Amino acid sequence: MKKFVLALGAVAAFAAAANAQTVVTDTDGNGTYSIEEMTAAYPDMTAELFATVDVNADGAVDADELAAAKEAGSLAE
Numbered sequence: 891m892k893k894f895v896l897a898l899g900a901v902a903a904f905a906a907a908a909n910a911q912t913v914v915t916d917t918d919g920n921g922t923y924s925i926e927e928m929t930a931a932y933p934d935m936t937a938e939l940f941a942t943v944d945v946n947a948d949g950a951v952d953a954d955e956l957a958a959a960k961e962a963g964s965l966a967e
Contacts, residue, residue: 912932912965912966912967913931914927914951914956915927917930920950922951922952923950923951924951925940928940928951932965939964942959943955943959943964
């Protein structure tokens with residue numbers, strides 16, 4: 891029984907991790923995400939990828955740009 895409970899816990903933890911979504915935090919509270927904020931959430935973020943996500947090229951990613959990049963598959967969850 892003990893082994894079953896441990897196995898069940900491991901499966902539940904794996905399932906939770908698989909369903910988790912990456913959350914970008916607006917640490918400076920300006921309503922957009924800088925490359926530093928994006929890199930904190932997506933460690934593989936490059937300047938080139940950031941520029942792709944920043945569709946309007948204003949140097950920041952807003953919520954709509956972030957959602958569009960996720961929807962397009964540009965950012966892995």
